[in-house]
Amino acid sequence: DTLSLTGKELAAAINADTKERTAALAAGMHAPRLALIVANDDPASAWYVNSLRKAAERLGIACERIDLGADATAEQIREELTARSADTSYDAIMLQTPLPAGVSLNDVSSAISADKDVDGVSPLSLGLLAAGLDGFVPATSEAVVELLKHHEIPLRGKLVAVVGRSNIVGKPLAQLLLAEDATVTVCHSRTADLAAVTAAADVVVAAAGRAGLVTGKHVREGAVVIDVGTNEAPDGGIVGDVDAESVRGKAAGLSPVPGGVGPVTTALLMRHVVAAAEKLRG
Ligand code: NAD
Numbered sequence: 001d002t003l004s005l006t007g008k009e010l011a012a013a014i015n016a017d018t019k020e021r022t023a024a025l026a027a028g029m030h031a032p033r034l035a036l037i038v039a040n041d042d043p044a045s046a047w048y049v050n051s052l053r054k055a056a057e058r059l060g061i062a063c064e065r066i067d068l069g070a071d072a073t074a075e076q077i078r079e080e081l082t083a084r085s086a087d088t089s090y091d092a093i094m095l096q097t098p099l100p101a102g103v104s105l106n107d108v109s110s111a112i113s114a115d116k117d118v119d120g121v122s123p124l125s126l127g128l129l130a131a132g133l134d135g136f137v138p139a140t141s142e143a144v145v146e147l148l149k150h151h152e153i154p155l156r157g158k159l160v161a162v163v164g165r166s167n168i169v170g171k172p173l174a175q176l177l178l179a180e181d182a183t184v185t186v187c188h189s190r191t192a193d194l195a196a197v198t199a200a201a202d203v204v205v206a207a208a209g210r211a212g213l214v215t216g217k218h219v220r221e222g223a224v225v226i227d228v229g230t231n232e233a234p235d236g237g238i239v240g241d242v243d244a245e246s247v248r249g250k251a252a253g254l255s256p257v258p259g260g261v262g263p264v265t266t267a268l269l270m271r272h273v274v275a276a277a278e279k280l281r282g
Contacts, residue, residue: 003151003253005226007143010150011263014271015059021274022060025281032277033062034092034118035084039072039103044232045096052094055266061273074103078111085113091277092118094269097168105167115280118272121168129175136272141173143264144205144226145180147255153203153224155180161198163187163214163241164207169228173205194218206241216246224253228261 025032034056036049049065056063066084068076077099084093093116099105105121114124120136128135148155160177164170165188177184187197189208198204198218206214207228219225229241240257247254255261 005255007264011267014267081111161201
């Protein structure tokens with residue numbers, strides 16, 4: 001039988017710790033404060049921002065949405081990020097994607113100070129990770145590794161196939177898995193034979209943003225599959241990148257969507273906010 005590798009218990013444990021640390025910070029000065037910078041009118045992003053605000057509220061973290069509009073320029077976004085980085089009343093900054101047409105994350109992310117870059121998107125944060133130095137790590141990538149550890153899936157010496165090479169999920173995840181002594185293959189849209197690579201792996205992580213991409217033929221008997229994808233389902237809900245039906249029964253474990261990587265990602269982001277506040281306030 002395929003185990004469901006849920007993230008709810010792990011998220012609850014992380015959140016319990018965060019709540020205590022938040023209360024201590026609030027008693028000392030004021031609640032940790034997160035700025036969510038939005039420059040789009042994308043409904044999926046609005047949904048995500050809303051869920052982050054609710055999560056923050058439950059944990060006693062102040063969370064402010066700063067809306068720059070879907071036609072903000074790179075310069076305007078950089079100015080906002082620079083101002084919030086210098087503003088000591090904020091502990092943490094998150095820039096939402098998608099960005100306006102013609103603006104890439106690389107155009108603006110270096111304006112987020114590394115101390116407040118709780119989703120680890122700036123070139124400095126990503127460079128620290130690649131070098132094996134301390135910094136904020138992209139929360140989704142960290143969530144995948146924490147979920148695997150929570151369910152006691154061994155990584156040392158194991159073959160892990162990561163499907164997706166984005167700067168905020170696939171690439172940083174590969175670095176984190178290397179740090180766990182896994183042997184890592186990163187697949188992407190130009191990979192010639194995806195199924196051949198993933199079917200050789202002990203652990204497959206799907207982070208492509210393509211519903212149904214990973215099927216039974218992509219997974220060997222007894223492998224573990226982590227589904228990072230969040231794709232809009234025809235019924236309005238979300239589905240992952242894994243065709244759960246065809247993988248179930250073959251894989252030893254599969255993380256559900258929703259309820260797998262997602263809640264752990266949010267919990268880790270909030271923990272990063274508290275860590276940023278603790279550090280900034282000495
Ligand atoms: P992205 O679009 O930036 O990157 C997608 C990657 O997948 C690319 O590197 C591309 O080469 C690869 N890819 C696309 N089609 C492929 C194919 N047919 N075969 C192999 N590789 C293919 O996306 P992203 O920002 O990295 O996000 C990936 C997914 O993870 C999305 O569904 C996103 O919504 C989801 N996500 C989930 C969380 C969470 O907390 N659960 C957080 C962030 C992102």
